[in-house]
Amino acid sequence: MAVCLLPAAAVLIWLLAPAPLPERWSESEAALIASFSLSALPPLRPDPSNAAADDERAKMLGRQLFFDSRLSANGAVSCASCHRPELAFTDGLPIAVGMGPGRRHTPGLLGIAYSPWFYWDGRRDSQWAQALTPLETHFEQGAGRAAIVRLLATDPDYKDMYEEIFGALPDPARLPDSASPLGGDAGQEAWRMLDPGLKHELSAAFANAGKALAAYQRKLLPGKSRFDEYADAVARDRATRQGDMLSREEIAGLDLFIGEAQCVNCHNGPLFTNHEFHNTGILPVFGQLPSLGRFDGVRLAREDPFNCLGEFSDAAPGQCAELRFARDDNELAGAHKTPGLRNVTLTAPYMHTGQIATLGEVMRHYNEAPTAMLGHNEAKPLGLSNRQLRQLEAFLHTLKAAPP
Amino acid sequence: MNFRLPIALALLFAPVLAWTGEQAEFSVITEGGNRLHISSDLSPLEINRMHSWRLRLTDADGAPVANARFEVQGGMPDHDHGLPTRPEVTDEVEPGVYLLQGLRFHMPGRWLIEFGIGLGEDADRASLEFEL
Numbered sequence: 001m002a003v004c005l006l007p008a009a010a011v012l013i014w015l016l017a018p019a020p021l022p023e024r025w026s027e028s029e030a031a032l033i034a035s036f037s038l039s040a041l042p043p044l045r046p047d048p049s050n051a052a053a054d055d056e057r058a059k060m061l062g063r064q065l066f067f068d069s070r071l072s073a074n075g076a077v078s079c080a081s082c083h084r085p086e087l088a089f090t091d092g093l094p095i096a097v098g099m100g101p102g103r104r105h106t107p108g109l110l111g112i113a114y115s116p117w118f119y120w121d122g123r124r125d126s127q128w129a130q131a132l133t134p135l136e137t138h139f140e141q142g143a144g145r146a147a148i149v150r151l152l153a154t155d156p157d158y159k160d161m162y163e164e165i166f167g168a169l170p171d172p173a174r175l176p177d178s179a180s181p182l183g184g185d186a187g188q189e190a191w192r193m194l195d196p197g198l199k200h201e202l203s204a205a206f207a208n209a210g211k212a213l214a215a216y217q218r219k220l221l222p223g224k225s226r227f228d229e230y231a232d233a234v235a236r237d238r239a240t241r242q243g244d245m246l247s248r249e250e251i252a253g254l255d256l257f258i259g260e261a262q263c264v265n266c267h268n269g270p271l272f273t274n275h276e277f278h279n280t281g282i283l284p285v286f287g288q289l290p291s292l293g294r295f296d297g298v299r300l301a302r303e304d305p306f307n308c309l310g311e312f313s314d315a316a317p318g319q320c321a322e323l324r325f326a327r328d329d330n331e332l333a334g335a336h337k338t339p340g341l342r343n344v345t346l347t348a349p350y351m352h353t354g355q356i357a358t359l360g361e362v363m364r365h366y367n368e369a370p371t372a373m374l375g376h377n378e379a380k381p382l383g384l385s386n387r388q389l390r391q392l393e394a395f396l397h398t399l400k401a402a403p404p
Numbered sequence: 405m406n407f408r409l410p411i412a413l414a415l416l417f418a419p420v421l422a423w424t425g426e427q428a429e430f431s432v433i434t435e436g437g438n439r440l441h442i443s444s445d446l447s448p449l450e451i452n453r454m455h456s457w458r459l460r461l462t463d464a465d466g467a468p469v470a471n472a473r474f475e476v477q478g479g480m481p482d483h484d485h486g487l488p489t490r491p492e493v494t495d496e497v498e499p500g501v502y503l504l505q506g507l508r509f510h511m512p513g514r515w516l517i518e519f520g521i522g523l524g525e526d527a528d529r530a531s532l533e534f535e536l
Contacts, residue, residue, distance in 0.1 A: 116454075265483070265511050274452050276488050276510040321454050325506025327490040378483050 021240050021251055030238045032258050037231035038224055041270040044113055048315040049126045049308045050211045052165055053218060061161040062216030065209060070151055072141035074099060079134070079141075079213065082106045088343035089220065094354025095285075098140035105354040108347050111340055113218035115275040116322040120336045120352040121297030122277060125323045126313075128214035129306040132206060136182040144180030144187050149205045166208040170201045203305070207312035222271070222342040223401035227254075230398070246398055253395025256388055261366070262379075263392070272341035272399070279334040281370045281377030282351045290374040291352060294332035301326065334375035342399045359396060363389040434521065436528035437464050444507075451512060451536060457504040459493070461521070468500025473522035476504060481516055512536050 025033060034040060052058035065071060069078040082096045083089040089109035096102035104120055112118070118130035134140035135148055143151075152158045153169040162169060179190035179202070191199070226245060233242040240251055257263045266274050277294035284290040301323065306312055308320035317324070336352045350356045356365060367389060369379040384392075428444035439462050446455035461469040474493040479486035491506040509515055514535050521528040 265513065268512065269452060274510040276452075278485075321506055322489075325454075325489045325491060327486070327488060329486075331486055376484060378485050 021248060021255065023240060024238045025234060025240055027238070029258060030234050032264065033231050033254065034235035035268075036227070036270055036272065037235070038222065038228045038270050039232055039235075041111075041114075041221075044218060047113075047126060047128075047214070047218070048319040049313040050128050050214055051314040052208070052211045052215050053128075055165060055215060057161065057165050058212045058215035059219060060216075061158070061165065062212035062214065064158070064161075065213050066216055071135055071143050071148060072099065073138075073143050073147070077141050079131070082140075083109050088222075088346045090347040092348070094349050094357075096140070098134065098137075099142045100139040102139055104352055105349065107337075107339060108343065109217055109220050110222040110342060111220070111271045113214075113220075114271055115273070115337070117275065117277075117297070117301070117337065119297060121291070121293050121300070122337060123297040123300035124304060125301050125307050125320075126214065127218055128207065128210035129304055130210075131213035131217065132210040132306055135206075135209075136180050138182075138184060142183070144178050144183045145202050145206045146176050146179035146190070148209055149202050150175045150177070152205065152209060162205075162208065162212075165212070166205070169205055170198065174198060175202070204312055207306055210306065222340075225342065225399050225401040227395075227398040247394070249391050249394045250398050251395075252388075253391035253393070254398075256384070256392050257395055261382055261384060261388075261392055263366075266338045267341050273338045275338065277332060277335035277337055278378050279336075279372050279375045280366070280379045281372040282336070282355055282365070283370070283373060285353050285355060288353075290334055290372075291336070292333055292374070293352075294335040294337075295328075295330065298326050298328045298332065331375065334372055341396060343401060344396050345400050359393050360389070363392055430532055430534070432530045432532050434519075434528045434530040436521075436523075436526070438462065438469055438521075438528060438530075439464075439466075440519065440521075440530045442532065449509065449534075449536060451509050454489070454506070454508045457491075457507060458497070459502040459504055459519075461500050461502070468498075469523065470496065470499040471524075472496075472500075472502065474502060474504070475520035475522075476517065477520075478515060478517035480511060480513055482514055483511070487517075509536055 047053040066079045069076050069081070071078060077098045082091045082098060083106060084091055091106045094105060096104065096106040107120065113127055116125065118124040118127060124130040124133065135143050136145060149170060150172055152162050153172040153175070159169060176190050176194070178187050179194055180187040181191045183191070194202070230242055230245040233245060246254070266276070266278055268274055277297070279293070301307055304310070308315050308323045309317055345359065348358060350359070350362050356362050366379060367382045367384050369377055369381045371377060428447040428449045430442040432440050434440055441460040441462070443458050444455060445457070446453055459474065461472055463469055476491050476493070477486065488510045489506045489508050491504055493502045494505050495503040497503050514533065517532045519530045519532070521530065
């Protein structure tokens with residue numbers, strides 16, 4: 001009897017035993033792992049479209065604006081209402097709620113300044129152009145252009161800080177209470193009635209508010225995680241076990257991440273994103289049409305008056321390569337931006353409309369790679385075991401860092 | 405030893421074969437028998453960086469081919485997707501030397517770039533394959 005059970009027990013042990021880890025990473029694996037470390041993050045490049053991007057005074061102004069709920073029509077919504085620092089600047093909701101229900105899941109902000117495109121569909125080509133959009137959008141902050149500039153011109157602290165950086169603000173006596181090309185009907189009508197010169201002054205001052213917000217937000221970077229310590233150790237010595245820095249399961253997850261699971265194809269570099277747009281067959285929210293994603297986003301970025309080539313940008317046209325050479329064909333239908341994975345355990349739910357509640361379900365989604373409702377899913381089924389999916393998830397937990 | 409077979413194979417695959425090591429320099433023979441020499445201002449190539457290439461087009465005798473028109477497409481055949489950008493030749497910086505701007509590769513793996521080349525009334529083609 002015992003003889004009969006032995007082979008069965010051996011098979012069982014083989015099935016359940018931890019997958020053997022190599023003693024050492026290969027040279028190319030070690031180089032890849034080191035390339036994910038925050039130590040490999042290059043200095044942030046200047047933003048030529050924002051002359052105040054690296055101005056400390058603009059950063060101070062931007063920080064105050066970011067947390068100020070007076071930048072909303074009802075006085076209750078600030079940028080930080082959805083971008084909560086303790087949740088890696090996300091909000092824990094499937095879809096953002098500002099003045100009203102939003103359209104998209106709130107993306108995190110840590111390290112996002114490294115991206116050439118903003119929003120899940122890349123509808124803005126700079127961080128300052130992005131920062132302006134919620135201020136005017138009726139279901140986000142809905143304050144409107146005139147109200148934002150009026151606040152800057154009437155709050156003595158804001159006025160002093162602004163004028164020291166950007167020069168004189170328009171005289172508040174000349175400003176309507178509410179006027180915005182993107183506001184409600186009354187706001188839009190008020191905007192149409194304005195003198196073109198005042199419209200330009202208002203838009204320029206509004207753009208500067210966005211540039212100050214960007215000066216603050218671009219300095220929000222992720223902190224070092226357990227993984228970074230491990231990656232730096234691997235860069236010095238290719239042994240897979242580095243004391244107890246990462247558990248066996250976490251290291252096995254990393255092995256899958258850079259290998260069989262192919263995550264690294266899109267989630268690469270120290271921020272674990274290529275900042276690009278991919279269709280990975282994410283189903284739309286029940287009852288909604290699938291999002292056109294980047295197909296719409298590139299058109300919207302080109303139409304945006306605050307883009308890199310627009311009159312409020314500080315860049316020369318030659319410095320706007322991303323916008324000038326942006327691709328815009330049908331293949332981009334349903335493609336959304338690859339999010340970074342640092343602090344991913346703090347930013348549930350997942351995907352552009354928060355369709356997937358947990359990381360475990362995200363792993364299963366990529367393992368199955370379902371057919372896309374719109375366009376085609378670039379990912380292919382992986383055929384990983386449940387245990388491997390859990391290892392991948394365990395690895396993602398190592399990317400968590402203390403809030404900045 | 406007979407070298408004819410390897411030489412014939414090398415000639416056959418010349419239009420799609422071309423990595424000259426770490427430096428981002430490529431050279432391919434076009435279908436029409438011209439030579440397209442490519443040098444990247446980002447060298448070695450790396451992912452997620454916007455950059456430009458210089459395309460030097462010469463005929464079989466090595467003379468520059470001026471006034472060519474380029475159409476550049478490409479992608480990753482293994483992932484069924486194209487380039488993340490729409491690169492364009494924006495200038496002929498000297499006779500036969502063209503500036504291709506707006507290139508960025510966003511994934512590691514095998515990339516295929518196809519050059520459509522207009523020469524007056526004639527059309528020529530070349531393709532380049534490389535691994536990042």
